[in-house]
Amino acid sequence: MSNAAGPAETVDLAALAERHGLTRSSARPPLGGYLRELWGRRQFIVSYARARTYALYAGARLGSVWQVLTPLMNAAVYYLAFGVLLGTKNGIHNYAAFLICGMFVFTYTQRSMTEGSRSLALNMSLIRTLHFPRATLPLAYVVNELNQMLVSMAILFAFVGLTDGPSLRWLMVVPALAMQTMFNLGMTLIFARIGTFVSDISQLLPFVTRTWLYASGIFFSIPDKLRALDAPGWVIxxxxxxxxxxxxxxxxxxxxxxxxxxxxPHAWSIAAVWAVVVLVGGFVFFWRAEDRYGRG
Known part of the structure; x- marks a missing residue:
């Protein structure tokens, strides 16, 4: 007697699953549901970021002190190279604080992008084992960099307070960093998706960010430099x-x-537009590949 099931006995598993409200665990959830899932994992994001910070400096004798020493040492090198040898500090009041501000802000975005681009690739075993919103990983990397940025800003406040004096203007740093964090989240989500499917991006990003470094006015005042070169206003x-x-x-x-x-000119408006557009665009870009992460 044949054991083969006839057409009448064939079970339509897809229809059966749909009838009982079952879906594929790897299916991409709706955007609203995905946001709710992320919010439900907020404690995991914070805890993962703390654990990563601890693991990052666990083997170093100075520990997490390096999160402040590294950008400060970079600033010292650039101060010597650009400020002293090339004379870019001429005409800029408190050039040391000017340079450190630029280095800290740039490093925050640079590290968010470069570290975030590897966030999924380095945790592929976790992705293939557990079901959770994949965006929690790149978001945790940004939270980690934000923690380091806050420590760096505390050092910067102390330095500026000694050299330039405290002021109520300092409160404006809060919305500035909030917008930069939004921008960083979007950029990190974009490069996290790209880095998952194009592994070479992590090798290319250092060259991209280094070029970005020299074009961002970290070592010099853009308006002053362009006025000295007699450049037209539209260039600024x-x-x-x-x-x-x-x-x-x-x-x-x-x-x-x-x-x-x-x-x-118009820095507040430009910063706000970049923050909103990149965050929304980056989040949607990442979410659209949610059901592809961990395959292969």
């Missing part, structure tokens, strides 16, 4: 569209008294 407008230049400018004008006369 174009360069000010660089999001990192806008975030650096907002932090500088909040902390440094003399920077107000050399601020970039």
């Amino acid at each position: 407008q174009v360069l000010s569209l660089n999001p990192i230049s806008a975030y650096i400018d907002l932090v500088r004008r909040s902390l440094l008294r003399e920077h107000a006369r050399n601020e970039l």
